[in-house]
Amino acid sequence: MASRFGGLPPVAGVRAAGEPAADAVVSLRTADGGEASFPLRQVQARRVIAAVPWRKARSARGQAHYPGYFWSATMGGHVIYESRLELARLLLADFDRDVTAIAAQPFLLQARVAGTARRHVPDFLLAHADKSVRVVNVKPAGKLAEPRTAEALAWPGRMIEGHGWQYEIWSGADPVLLANLRFLAGYRRPGLLPGQLLDDVLAAVRPGDTIGGVISRMSRTRRACEVKAAVLRLLWQQRLATELHGHLDAGSALEVRA
Numbered sequence: 001m002a003s004r005f006g007g008l009p010p011v012a013g014v015r016a017a018g019e020p021a022a023d024a025v026v027s028l029r030t031a032d033g034g035e036a037s038f039p040l041r042q043v044q045a046r047r048v049i050a051a052v053p054w055r056k057a058r059s060a061r062g063q064a065h066y067p068g069y070f071w072s073a074t075m076g077g078h079v080i081y082e083s084r085l086e087l088a089r090l091l092l093a094d095f096d097r098d099v100t101a102i103a104a105q106p107f108l109l110q111a112r113v114a115g116t117a118r119r120h121v122p123d124f125l126l127a128h129a130d131k132s133v134r135v136v137n138v139k140p141a142g143k144l145a146e147p148r149t150a151e152a153l154a155w156p157g158r159m160i161e162g163h164g165w166q167y168e169i170w171s172g173a174d175p176v177l178l179a180n181l182r183f184l185a186g187y188r189r190p191g192l193l194p195g196q197l198l199d200d201v202l203a204a205v206r207p208g209d210t211i212g213g214v215i216s217r218m219s220r221t222r223r224a225c226e227v228k229a230a231v232l233r234l235l236w237q238q239r240l241a242t243e244l245h246g247h248l249d250a251g252s253a254l255e256v257r258a
Contacts, residue, residue, distance in 0.1 A: 024111040024159050029054055040109070040163050045101075045125065045133045053080050053105035054121050070094070072102055073188040073236075080104045086123055086138045089170050091181050093126055093136075094188070097238050101127040106135075113155045120156045134166040141171040180244045187233040193226070201230040202239055205254050211242070212250025 024040035028051035038047075069078040070087060072094050079102055081087045086104075093099050106125040111118055124136040137156070143149045157167040204218055211231055218227045231254070234240040242252045 024109065027054075027108040027110065028106075040111075040159060043107075043163070045127045045165075048106045048125050049101045049103050049127060051103070051106065053103075054108050055082075055105045056080070071189065073190070074099055074102055082123070083138070085140060085172065088173065088178050089124065089136060089138050091178065091185060092173060093124065094185070095181055095236070095238075096126075098128045098130070099126050100129050109156055109159060111155070111159055118155060120152070122156065122160075132166060134168055135160045136168045136170055138170050144169070144171065174245055176246065177244050180248045183248065184232055184236040187229065187236050193230055193233055197222075197226060197230050198234060198239075201227060202234055202256065205240065205256050209254045210250060211248075211252050211254060214254065215250070 025037050026040050026043045026048075027035055027037040028048060029035055031050075031052055036051075066084050067080065067082045068087070069080055070090050071077070072079045072090070074094050079090060081090050081104060090102070090104070093102050103125040104123065105121055107121070109120045109122070122135045123138045126134045126136060128134065135156075137153055139149065139153065144153075153169055157169070160167045200222075201214065201218065205214055211228075214231060215224050215227045218224075231240065235242060238257055241255045241257050242248065246252075
């Protein structure tokens with residue numbers, strides 16, 4: 001269960017029983033423009049993370065989705081997304097302290113399923129601090145009831161779980177949480193604030209403090225706008241935590257995280 005302070009919600013995923021496939025093949029695009037293919041059973045997450053996205057983000061007049069590039073604090077660079085829903089999942093991954101690497105459009109998976117050749121490109125691969133790996137597909141909830149869509153997402157899950165990785169089909173999260181993370185993401189880039197300021201603000205937080213209380217107390221010796229920015233940066237870093245499933249304002253309680 002998510003912590004009351006700053007935790008992410010339990011991931012709502014659709015999981016399939018692992019079913020390894022001897023003929024499943026993963027293809028990667030390399031930084032020099034080439035391609036490399038391997039049996040799924042031989043693929044390691046580090047090799048996928050070192051590759052480039054299988055597909056590029058493309059924009060065209062009248063298209064239904066809005067692709068783009070998100071600057072990821074986790075990766076220290078841009079990560080592509082193909083829809084606003086993908087961007088929301090990417091934001092959650094970037095905020096997750098347990099996620100150490102993010103790969104978008106990470107590979108092409110090919111296998112023969114029930115005698116038919118199938119191809120699939122997942123939306124994200126997430127590597128975690130505990131060495132676990134999660135492959136994520138993002139799809140609106142309304143689409144999951146369509147048999148064709150459900151089947152198209154199920155067979156990759158069986159292959160991926162058979163490989164020992166986790167598989168997730170993600171359709172959204174609490175809109176209040178996402179709105180708060182979009183706001184805090186404005187403070188995700190390093191180097192915007194002095195490290196000493198961040199350390200001083202963190203040290204000044206007392207049990208029972210609120211955002212407004214810390215800003216008011218520290219503004220006696222520092223500019224209030226700098227203190228506010230430092231608090232928000234610390235919340236993004238999760239050195240401070242607060243309730244992110246409710247309205248974020250001056251009355252939001254703060255807690256120092258280990």
